[in-house]
Amino acid sequence: MRFLILEMRGDAYSGKSTWVNAIQDYSVALTLQWEHENAKYVYLNRGWAFLNNGDVEPAIKDFTKAISIDSKLAEAYYGRGTAWLSKRDPQRALEDAKEALKLKPDVVKYDDFVYEISSGTKRK
Numbered sequence: 001m002r003f004l005i006l007e008m009r010g011d012a013y014s015g016k017s018t019w020v021n022a023i024q025d026y027s028v029a030l031t032l033q034w035e036h037e038n039a040k041y042v043y044l045n046r047g048w049a050f051l052n053n054g055d056v057e058p059a060i061k062d063f064t065k066a067i068s069i070d071s072k073l074a075e076a077y078y079g080r081g082t083a084w085l086s087k088r089d090p091q092r093a094l095e096d097a098k099e100a101l102k103l104k105p106d107v108v109k110y111d112d113f114v115y116e117i118s119s120g121t122k123r124k
Contacts, residue, residue, distance in 0.1 A: 003033040007042050014045060019053035022046070040069040040076075047079050051086070059083045074103035078110060085117065093117050 010025035026046035030039065047062030063080035066073055081096030094117045101110040115121070 003029045003036050004038070006032070007038055007045075010042070010045060010049070014049055014052075017052065019049045022049040023053065040066045040073055043069070044073065044076050044079065047076070047083075051079065051083050056083050056086055060087075072103055074100040074107065074110065077103070078113060081113065081117075090117050090120075 006025045006029035010022045010029065013019075013022035013025060023046055026042050026049065029036075029042055030046075033039070036042075043062045043066040047059045047066065050056075050059035050062060060080055060083045063076045063083065066076040067080070070076075077096040077100035081093040081100065084090075084093035084096060094114065097110065097113045097117055101107070101114050104110055
């Protein structure tokens with residue numbers, strides 16, 4: 001129960017762009033029940049919080065952990081690709097962007113991301 005409360009509060013903090021608080025709640029939730037069925041989403045969301053807070057390495061680790069739990073979690077590939085791109089590693093970013101698009105070909109942002117990396121254009 002506490003895991004879910006912390007996950008939801010972390011989501012609320014993320015919604016308000018209060019990244020440090022979100023990271024704290026997600027981290028505590030994972031120490032309580034890292035094997036919880038929602039853990040992949042907590043890793044995913046904490047990855048985005050880290051990335052939005054400018055902490056690229058822990059973001060990559062969290063996106064990778066989410067992928068290790070669920071290899072079909074397209075949003076985690078997209079997040080990790082975004083992190084790789086921020087590290088100026090377009091090759092790895094493109095690999096993850098293509099995987100996200102392969103898993104969810106109907107999601108326009110994944111298609112746009114592949115195009116952005118392939119063409120060298122910047123996001124708006």
